[in-house]
Amino acid sequence: MRWQSDPLLHVEHLTMRFGGILAVNDLSFTAGRGDITALIGPNGAGKTTVFNCITGFYKPTQGRIAFARDGRADETDVAALTQTARRHARMASGDIYLLERMPDFEISGKAKVARTFQNIRLFQGMTVLENLIVAQHNPLMQASGWTVLGLLGVGPYRARERDAIEKAKFWLNKINLLERADDAAGDLPYGDQRRLEIARAMCMDPVLLCLDEPAAGLNPRETGDLNTLLCMLRDEQNTSLLLIEHDMNVVMQISDHVVVLDYGTKIADGAPAAIRSDPRVIAAYLGVADEDEAQAVAGERAGERT
Amino acid sequence: MEFFFQQLINGVTLGSIYGLIAIGYTMVFGIIGMVNFAHGDIFMVSAFIALLLFLALTTVIGITWLVLAFIIVLLLAMFFTSLWSWVIERLAYRPLRGSFRLAPLISAIGMSIFLANFVQVVQGPRNKPIPPMFNETIALTSGGLFDVTVAWKQIVIMVVTVVLLTIFWYIVQKTPLGRAQRACEQDRKMAALLGIDVDLTISITFIMGAALAAVAGTLYLIQFGNVNFADGFIPGVKAFTAAVLGGIGSIPGAVIGGLLIGLIEVLWAAYVSSDYKNVAAFTILIVVLIFMPQGLLGKPEIEKV
Amino acid sequence: MPAGHDTATSPATQRLNNALREAGLAALISAGLSFPILALGAEPDINNQLALQTRWSWMFAAIIIIACARFFAVMLDGWRARTLAMAGLLCAAFGFGTWYFAGIAEPKIVGGTIVAGLIAMLAAFPIDTSESRASIAAKAPARPATILSSTATSLIATAGIGALIAFPLAMLWWFGSAGSLKWINNYGIQILIFVMLGWGLNIVVGLAGLLDLGYVAFYAVGAYAYALLATQFDLSFWICLPLAGIMAAFWGILLGFPVLRLRGDYLALVTLAFGEIIHLVLTNWSDLTNGEAGILSIPRVTFFGVPFTAGEGGFAHLFGLEFSPIHRTIFLFYLILALALITNFATLRLRRLPIGRAWEALREDEIACRSLGINTTNTKLTAFALGAMFGGFAGSFFAVRQGFINPNSFTFMESAWILAIVVLGGMGSQIGVALAAIVMVGGTEALRELDFLKQLFGQDFNPVQYRMLIFGLAMVVMMIWRPRGFVSTRTPSIFLKERKAVAADLVGEGYG
Incomplete structure (x- = not known):
């Protein structure tokens, strides 16, 4: 209980x-x-x-x-x-x-508190990997010095982005979509899209x-x-x-x-x-x-x- | 006080014209969710058509009875303008139906630019004045500092507006055509499955909007006595403001919105500043869209998650 | 002409009948369209009374051309044959027009063009038959969209930038100092201004999916900021440029706040209204902006403090060159090239940063963004502010290039141009926007070259007034031809193994 x-x-x-x-x-x-x-x-x-x-x-x-x-x-x-x-x-x-x-x-x-939607709301025109990176927006935003440092090419952004990719790969592995990481999310079959939406939410920890x-x-x-x-x-x-x-x-x-x-x-x-x-x-x-x-x-x- | 009443009459006259144009915007937006950017220029084209027909009738054919000439011009202008609008819908908008959302908007902007410049090229860039018509005035009050008068042309404008609105209102509310339009507004796919010719219904909507714009164009010509190829844009935007203010998709809303915009514009020019009267209209557009996007008579939209 | 004789209703006969019927219908409709507005004209006479003129020949010419065009469109299938037939039609119409309307009885021109046109129209039929046969025989399978490898891309980019840097010098060498002015100024600088504006607006419309019809407002803010700061406070261009950008960005945020609640067409209209208000204020607030007359004698650009003047202390004197006004023009070219490239590199970099990905995600699905912890308000405002800032830079460049500005340079037409460039280029694509700017600005500039037509149609004929007519029509045609623009696919901002283009129909268009 x-x-x-x-x-x-x-x-x-x-x-x-x-x-x-x-x-x-x-x-x-x-x-x-x-x-x-x-x-x-x-x-x-x-x-x-x-x-x-x-x-x-x-x-x-x-x-x-x-x-x-x-x-x-x-x-x-x-x-x-x-x-x-x-x-x-x-x-x-x-x-x-x-x-x-x-x-x-x-x-x-x-x-x-993360969520998924009844009528899947993936970023259809972005790749599977991009979907998972967008989900890590806030920590990456911080790492890029709220864009300013990232724009100048200094700061820890590059390293943090690599970490984000690793995390995305971890989840892609879990949902068996690693092979399709570079395909558009909208191209995936329905069932894969459902799983991807869950993985995307999980990328927010x-x-x-x-x-x-x-x-x-x-x-x-x-x-x-x-x-x-x-x-x-x-x-x-x-x-x-x-x-x-x-x-x-x-x-x-x-x-x-x-x-x-x-x-x-x-x-x-x-x-x-x-x-x-x-x-x-x-x-x-x-x-x-x-x-x-x-x-x-x-x-x-x-x-x-x- | 007399001054105020005079402005009120002028405002209602102007507002009638805006209301007539606004109906075209509101009907098209209602049925295909598109801002028909070229509608203001359709209005301008109709004023030119009316001008040329009027000249032809009075000078070539020699009709001297003004009322008859006016009625013929009005009907012919409605016909020819509708034809323009139908062709534009057919060539520039229909191929883009169901396509990328911005494509019809850009196409409509292109059409608007085309129409204005087409008229400039074939009719010249100068203002076209016509001799004043129905210019006699009736004094409503007298003896005061300032006589409140109403010109016959203002009466003509209001009467024509009321008559035509009644006819169109009847068509949209009571006929099978109006029912088909409302069905397409709700759900185009379902309407098609139920045997409604959606393309035809949309075409007729454009035609009806253009016919009313032609009425507005003819009345505009009578009221202001001249027309210019660039006269489509600003009245177009104001009429759209009227449509939004009244609640987009609602025909009575468009009329009320038109009257309000006309009144605000005239009163603003009279009491505040005539330089900034267009700023007032645009500010209303912004304020209404932001704080009251459903307008006066429109339905509120709920965000679907 | 392939017409069957054996039976009355062979497919070819049927088709011909069909084409004739369609052509007749087109003639009828075009008669209705052209009757009052083309066939009748009205010009004020000496008493300012309108006098009616009739121009039936114009109307008949229009009807015949449209009917023929419709006939060919129905009869011909292949695009080559259609193009040929239309070109022939225009050629013949041109020949006829020079003779009939312009009264030029030069038999070589008139006869030549008419005969050539007729031949082209007739030749279209056999070409069409062979073309359609060929197209049935070889139906190429649709290739999946590929993206150039990053080395190839950077190679092409380097070559392109190199060519741009060499452009003014090549023009100078080729046309001499007087002849090159037109190429560097009218084509080079003018196109680059619109490339930069297109790239700036691309952030707002292409990446973030926020439809902005009032972008010219920021261009105006930038231009007036420089003009006023330079004339009132004697500040130099290099100080004003960032200030103008910041001011424009500030206005972008100011506009951004209220419009955040709006979506789609409503957003477009509020931005339009905002642009118009700025225009009206610039026109009417004479104390600040000098109204319609505009701001004159804005300080011209200097070579980092060295003026482009003749004589002692001038640029030419300092570098031991012979004075020529072209030096300033060339410097302006490099200046706008640098500004445009900065815009481009900044945008490309932003796309790979979280903010850029958030913009694109916002365009795809705003609600999903909110469920992923993205502050959509800030994201939208950043897009507005950055887009506006680049518009402001371009505006202050415009002011320093022109030397005077008035509100008429900042009308809704300008906004429509910039938006058309972004949409036609392919929303979100940097190279597409640049291409569209070259085609549209370069194309309309090239229409100015049609002055030779004056010799044919007389001095009253002004080809420049057809510029906007053709521009408007081209916008419609291009939307129908490519609703998603030149570059419709999307390049992913990051990849694991292979960068694959995302098909156009998957990419969102934004609804905010």
Whole structure:
């Protein structure tokens, strides 16, 4: 139960409203350090909205998202930080970030929360290698003396760039794309693009990696590879994962903790085995109450099979 | 106070013309998401066509009844200008549909340069004055320091604008053609799958925009009494400002935007500085685009992650 | 003419019928286009009353040319045959025009061109048949795009720079000191100014994918900064140059801030409006800028303090040369060459730095950039500022070259030119932009050489006014021909084993 004993992400009373639509309603959950946490739910349940709030692309209407990058987020520390106008504090127990106060690029750059996208967002016209180098923008920017030294050709930039290439090669090796390093990312097959997007996010050395439907559109063999890759990220790289996934094989096999959303509200939260037998989850997915819902579920099922 | 009312009337007159041009921008942007940069020059070409037709009708054919001449000129100018616009769409824009996003914009800028210089070459660089028309005025107030007057030509401009807007509004809202246009606006691919001739619909949109620009061109000629080959750019940009201010894609928005721009321009020139009246128009464009990009009547756009 | 006789509907007959129908339609449409605007003219008479003129012959000439062109386009498949037929058509039309419109009854010219044109048009048909046969026989497989190795690239670059350095001296040797002025000034310096402006704008549009239609504003800021600093405070060009660049960069940031929220066409229009506002302010703020009249007698360039004047202490005297105004022109050429090369090397280096990669990533996908910790605000502002700075350098060079400036040099047309150069060159490609500048600026300069047509069409005929007409049309044609410009592929900034070009259809165009 690491999400209770050692959580790194606290989502508390998160609410997101778009005009009259309540996309996420008073959602609270935690994600454990070193866990693979799955966020599941029928289409339109608000999962991607939660991701967008965590990674700063949306400003939540209400709620707090506390992130303990490298320590325990002590209740009193977080409360103390919330009282101030600051986004970040270095507490005795480690760095704490209030993600809902931070712009998106700082969440990824400083708090080290990386993400991938449902509809892959690679830099299609740049090569595979360039994609991975761009992901190391901030350290390289520093090494180039914020461009000034780099432009003059002095400073440690050359060496740091070589290190960046080494790191890129390491990840290309992990996802079996080293041979295609000099090809345009847009030329890769779909499954490779999905893996490359994960590798690109990993080049930022994230503490928490949010994956939005990483298995969508993959064939069974590729899904198996993905499972292995994700477990490797957790076990060897000590990266905590938060993933949205429709493929129950992936969810049940690899996740340590499952949070179920329906209509923007949390309906279940627990270990995979417990979720599998939770009557509310079954109702939400098989939706017996009314016809509309049953149809939505049928559509959902069709989505899962692909 | 009288001075203010006089400016109000002048502003509405000018604004009607901007509104008519703005509809062409807003319809084309709505349907293919492109700023038709040459639209201002289409307007200028239409003013020249109207000028030449007017001269031909009055001097060669010898029509002396001004109202009849005006109506004939208006209809013919709409026809010939639409033909220009149709050919331009067909040759310069259609081959670039679905291509690189900047390509149609550059092509439109090229067309704009071509049209202005074509008219300069074939019609000469000088201003073309026409004899004043509908120039008699009606005094609305009298006895004060300053009589508020409205010229017949201003009445003509407002009446023609209202009549034509009603007709076009009816076409867009109530006919199958208008429905096809709105369908293409939403989703061109889906519209094509449902049996709508998308190319034809887009062509008709250009034609409608040009016809209204021709009306604006004719009215501009009556109002200002002369036209020059370089007269397309600034009214074009102002009309685009009007379209943006009203909410791009919205026809009533374009009209309201046009009226507002006309009023602001006239009042600015009257009370602040006539040197900087164009600066005012451009500043409005910037401010509106930055702080209110959906305009007065447009739909807001949500960033999709 | 290959026309079938055996059956009424053989393919050749069908095609001919089709072509005739299309030509008829084209004639009808061109009649509608040309009727009022070409066929009728109006010139004010002595009483300032417009008098109508009719020019039916113009209209018929236009109709016939367009109908013939359409006919050939339908009848002919191969581009060689089409080109030949069009050239023949223009040649014949030219011959006819000299006789009919200009009233030149020189039988050799008139008859010769008409006959040559007719022959070319007729010859196009057999050529087309053989060409289409040949093209079916040898359908070459599409070659993957290759990139020159870095040694070859640097060799070519060195040779090119060498040629540029030798250019003014070669011109001087070839045409003499008076004759070379046109080549060094009108072609050399003029093209290099636009190469530099194109490279500057390329940072904003080509790399960062931010559409800027008001780039001329920074050019103007640079020019006025130098002009005002030099005339009011007596500062030398070498001090003003960096100051002008900094000022332009400052304006770039100032413009950049509000427009950061905008994307696509809206961004283009706000930048356009900004450019126009600068133009209007320069025109109307007479106290500072002297309005339409502009700033006169701006100090001319000196050879690092040595003036290019005749007599004691001048450049010629110092170096023991005979005084000639060409010395200053040659110095200006080297100056703009150096500035342009600095722009180029800086851009090439920036592309290999994180900021350059961030620009290109921004062009590809802004949201992905934000998810990778890239501060898109700063990245965009840097692009605006650096692009503006190079524009400012070019502007102060323009001022020191001209010696006087007024707002009319900084109109929207200039922005359109520079943008057209960047898009036509191929966004992001340095060499493409340089090529486009040579073609466009050099091409329109070359149109000035058409003065000999005056002898044919009379003194009223002014070829220069056709310059912009042809320029506008060329922009349309080139966009249709190559929507992604001359160099449409992208060269990666880094590679492991092999530098492979990225195909044009994968490269993003930016939406910011």
